[in-house]
Amino acid sequence: MAADLSPIDKAKFVAARRATQFVESGMRVGLGTGSTAAWLVKCLGEMVREEGLKITGVPTSTRTAELAREVGIEVISLDEARWLDLTIDGADELDGKMNLIKGGGGALLMEKIVATASDQMIVIADSGKEVETLGAFPLPVEVIPFGWQTTKLLVEETLIGLDVLGRTTQLRMNGDAPYVTDEGNHILDLHLKRIGNARQLSLVLNQIPGVVENGLFIDICDKVVLGHGDGRVEVRDFAAGLVSEDRYDFLDDGNVFTDISD
Missing domain, CATH: 3.30.70.260 (ACT domain)
Incomplete structure (x- = not known):
């Protein structure tokens, strides 16, 4: 399936797939809204079905909730969860200081509430979302x-x-x-x-x-996972000052991440 994706969808897919490595069984996970977040939900659903991952998801929109249930993720409300281990969501724009513009999908209020009720927020995006200065996106x-x-x-x-x-x-x-x-x-x-x-x-x-x-998210994002159309994916941990890069090989048999550099 992944081999047939367009470059932009490959970038979104590898960012989402890489971000699943931060999710562990037992976690309460905020599930974002948008096309990149939808890839994340599908990848997590696959892990639930095939690897026995046990998580509870708190969706940031009704359409994310529907998708999560469809792929087998247990869904609860934020009131039930009270606090989350992790939220993973997309962005419409992001700058070098981890400031974001979100809300292109119309879910900015729930997205911001869920993100700030989490120990950590990870942003997943294709590399085209990175800008020098915010504002080109409405x-x-x-x-x-x-x-x-x-x-x-x-x-x-x-x-x-x-x-x-x-x-x-x-x-x-x-x-x-x-x-x-x-x-x-x-x-x-x-x-x-x-x-x-x-x-x-x-x-x-x-x-x-x-x-x-x-839709301005200031001082909320902890890590950024940027995907590229050629299968490269970059992880930036700003608090730790670390940057790593992997590559996802789109092969028909056994798609795996290949470490490039730390």
Whole structure:
């Protein structure tokens, strides 16, 4: 199967597959949302079925919960788990300081709650998600439906005094109707082009009445696993100052990781 993937899907697959090495039996694991996180859930499901891995998963969206149950992972709520050993999730953008933009899939609120309720968060992504400065990807901001147009105006006024290159805001749509999150809220997508001070922007946005949460993840990520289309996968542990690289060989018989360097 893996040999038939496109380069971008290979990159996502190897990042997800490599990240499963951080998961141990008995763990309570936060399961992210998005295309790369879906690969992770499928890989973990395979380990549950074929290797006897025993984990409980806390999904960050209803679609992740459905996929997890489908592949055989026991699913519980965060209230039941209370605290997690590990969360593994994707990112829409990440910079060299481990700052992230998340929420392209509409699950940023649950993703941030689950990630911060974990001993460790690992981000998995294809190498194209790494940027020098955040902002090319629209920043999602979750807002309550009541008065959302007023909230949108307040956000636009606030952006005038901040270090961003663009200030266009759009209500995310689902066909002809506003997109609705799992929590019943709407999402404003902020087309900022460049975010000069992500920490400041995150703090200021969350002070605006009507804003529930924003898609900037600051000081939350502990490790990054970056996949490449040629099968290489890089693991960065920022706290330990370690970088390692492996390669996944897409062979018809016996796909295995081959250590390249430490």
